[in-house]
Every structure is written in C-alpha cells, then in structure tokens.
Amino acid sequence: MDRQQQLSTPKVDQDPYNLTPSQAQTTYYADSMADGQSSKVDEDAQTRRSTYTYRSEADISKFIRQVHGRTINALSDQYLLPTDDEEWNRLNKQHTSVILGFSGRLYPVPETVNAILRPDGHGPKRILDLGTGTGVWAVEMAHEFPHAEVVGVDLAPCPLQPDEVPSNCRFEVDDINLGLQHFENQFDVIHIRFVAAGIKDFRKTMEDVHNCLKPGGIVLWVEIDYDLYSYTHGDFRHLTMASELNPDGAWLPRPAYEMVRSVIIGGSQIDVMAQLLDTEGLWNQTTLLDPDTCKAASMYLPLGPWATSKNPIEAQYLHYVGSLMRQDIKSGHRAVHPLLIRTGWTQEVVNKWSAEADKELDSMKDKALLRIRIAWGRRRAEPDCPAPPLPEAELSTEGSLAKYPFYYVYDTQEQTLNETKERNRDKPTTEPFHPKRAKPAA
Structure with a gap:
C-alpha cells in the first residue's frame, strides 16, 4: 500500500474505543468542494463548497509534505504537528480520554447541548467541528444527532473512506486563520478543540468563531494546558521542569514546554489562548455571548495508570484513562520533534528529552497529569439581550458513565x-x- 492509499484509509483504534465494527465507521471529505470559492451551508448538499478542494487520493499531495520524517500539512507553516498514521492513532486515544473525562459524553453541559439540538421544525440543526483531526468527534455527533448537519474543518485531510459518509456529515480542508465569514450565523453548536498552536490571532479567531453561532447557539472551547501537574495529597501542583537551571526537575514537561516556545517563535498566540481561557474565560466576550450562560472547567487526565479510588468503578475509570494518556503522551512528545528541530534544537537533544520522559511515564513517580481547559457560552438573541430561553430536553443516559472525579466546573470568572x-x-x-x-x- 502506497502512502496516498494509507492516508485515505480509516485509522480507528479499536482497543481504546471498545467499538463494534459498525460503530467504528468514519466519514469522508465531501466530493463537491470547488477551488477558490467560499463555503456556505445550505439545504442542497451538492452546492457546498470550501476554500480548498479535496476530491480524490490524487489530490492528497496538495495538502501534505514531509518534514524530518513526519507527514505535515502543506497549507500552514503555523501548525507543524504531523498528519500521519502514528498521529491519527494518538489523537484517537486522546479523544477517548477527553470523552471519558466528560463522563462518556462528547461534550460538556449535555442538558444545554441536547436542548439546543432538539428538533424544532425550523430546519436542520447544524454543528461545526473546528480542528476536526481524525474526524471522530464529528462522526460520533452525526450518529448521535442524525437530524443535524455536521461539518468538520481541518488543515489536512482525515483518514476516511467515501462509502462511510453519514448522510448528515461532511468535511472541509481549510485554515481558520483566513477567517470564517462564510460560516457566520449558521451553527447551533460549535466545537473547537486543540487548535491554539496554529492560531495567529487568538482574539480575532475567537470572535470569528462566535460570529458563526446562530442566536442561542453554544460554543465549546477545549484546549490543552501545556504545563503539567503533579497530584500530591489530593492537590494539583505545578510539576517542576528539568533544565540547566533545575537539573533535578522532571523531564516529562520539557517537550511540551519547548513546543509552546517554538510555536510562539513561529507566530502562534498559544500564550494568549492560555491567558484568555484561564483569566477571562468567555465572560468578557459580552458583545456576542451572554455572560450568564458562560462557564469554565478543568479536566485533569492522569499520565499513567497511577490514580486510584476507594470506589472500584472510579478506580477502573482512572486506570483506563491513565493508560490511554500514557500512550498518547509517549507518541505526542515525539510528534513535536520536527517543530523543535526547526526552532534550533538538535535531534540528539530532543531524543534525550523523549527518552527521559518515557522513563518518568513508566515509573509514574511524579503522579503527573495533563490539564484540559474548557469554556462554553451561548450567543445572545440579539445585541444587549440575553440568550433565548431553551426548551426542556429529555437527556438520555445512553453512553453516560459515572462522574469523572478529576473534573471541576467554575461558575464565575472570580473562581477561574x-x-x-x-x-x-x-x-x-x-x-x-x-x-x-x-x-x-559579551
């Protein structure tokens, strides 16, 4: 099988998902996208277009390139994480871990999301997934809400097959730094996950995203905190990183720390994302969002199966998440090697960091965790008005699990x-x- 064939095949890792073959099916890029034309969601699927075109395996070379032995998107020099088999498998494990952190659901605030997506006789509900990656979130949402239209957007094609496209789901290749005017006022739910490393102007992108909501729609921001934490005596403490200033620190945080510095050197505003979501949340986005609907949360995912609980179900839960995340991070700190080498580090140095990080992940002596930042809010009905009231929606318990123990919601900006x-x-x-x-x- 050649490289282009590999790129077009589904890469759902069955083991971490525990899915049946039919549940593991994914979707494909819409075949109707035309070069140089803006996308507009409408009732006729055949008229949908996007800024970039993906029609066949022969077109894949337009979207990818090789950098230091890894396949990288060719549309943006800003985002240099890979788009290859190893990365897709890693992202699927990461996706599963986050969903388990949401107690088995695809999103936070399930009562609100379900109420917004409830059929109301006013046309199809619409869902936008920005930074869709492997497409697995978009696909699962399309299955969960078959009456809704789901659009996934990413910088590179996903590993998907045409004959596995749900009729209510499509994908587009695009760079959201170029703007989202073609999507304005069109979506009931917008999910944007792990894209900050590739964003050049985070405040502008945040405004662009919120403009794509319909009145009353909800945005779900999910981003990584690239600092790592240690769990000691029931408390989360910053995990001190090894460096020439602190040779006794942990090596595990070093690749992530250097990744952040490298993307900032390259023009990313990943630091602005951290400041916004951790200090302002969405409460200050009052031009478009209703502050009374805004909240934030932290989800801590253990890096290794060290976390336990007196409750055997919780203990099994944490063990599974930790096992998945250890696999994710072992692959993840190697995924950033091309980026670190581009910004001046040698292959020898980054290999050393990864080797030391693996040792610490295996020993689990630091009880390390990765934190996920989460924020959500609804768009106002109109300027200076609150979000419209929601209908009562019956929330199904199907797919939900016991409450994840390392998940914390902040109701106010002061709490955050x-x-x-x-x-x-x-x-x-x-x-x-x-x-x-x-x-x-000197």
Missing part, C-alpha cells in the same frame, strides 16, 4: 482566577536556555 493562581503558585518565572533566544556573548 482563584483556581489559576492556586494552580500556578509553584510555577517558575525564569525561562531556561533556548538556542534562538540566547543572549549574545
């Missing part, structure tokens, strides 16, 4: 600020050496 201060109380302020930030010799 207090939690951020407490979480970062041990975070150092001095940056370690970087080859592109080194001071010149």
